[in-house]
Amino acid sequence: MGTAAERDRDDAGRPRSTRPRDALGRPLPYGSAGVARIPDDLELAPADTLAYAQRLLDRGQAFSAHEVLEAAWKNGPEHERSLWQGLAQLAVGITHVQRGNRTGAAALLRRASGRLSAVASPAPYGVDVTRLVTYADALADDLGNATDITEQRLRPRLVASPAG
Secondary structure, eight states: OOOGSOOOOOTTTOOOOOOBBBBOOOOOOOOOOOOOOOOOOOOOOOOHHHHHHHHHHHTTOOOHHHHHHHHHHHHOOOGHHHHHHHHHHHHHHHHHHTTOOOHHHHHHHHHHHHHHHTSSSGGHHHHHHHHHHHHHHHHHHHEEEEEOOOTGGOOOBBBOOOTO
16 A cells, blocks of 8 residues: 555645546556546636537546536636536536446436526526426436436536527
8 A cells, every 4th residue: 555655646735636547437557548537727718618518428428527517616716616516516427327326326416406506597608507407306316216317318418509
């Protein structure tokens, strides 16, 4: 077992996660190829964050989408915290569905619903919080009822389409 001095840490002493991960965010042995990681210090404009996260969700990479959304939550203004936390929790909930952890997925989806419900409507950046709350609640219910969940269902639209 390694000592604290051997651990990978940033300049502030916080641990960094440099271990490679698979597409669902599960750790792989050191030296494995893994998927490209989202940088811890990623800073994008909100619209770019949402577009990037959506592309990742559309490709079935909810764990990476979560990392993008988490960066926005950590780097964004305090008054937008519930929005970005809720979106990140939604992506983590989807990740748990993909991993087969229905119980954990349902719990995270309910947390996401609660956070997103706290966001004033209309939400900033065109995020359709009302639809996402309904989505998260329905998916959590279906997970509890042992309903089969298709991959397509795990690709929610984060931003309302121009037509509504």
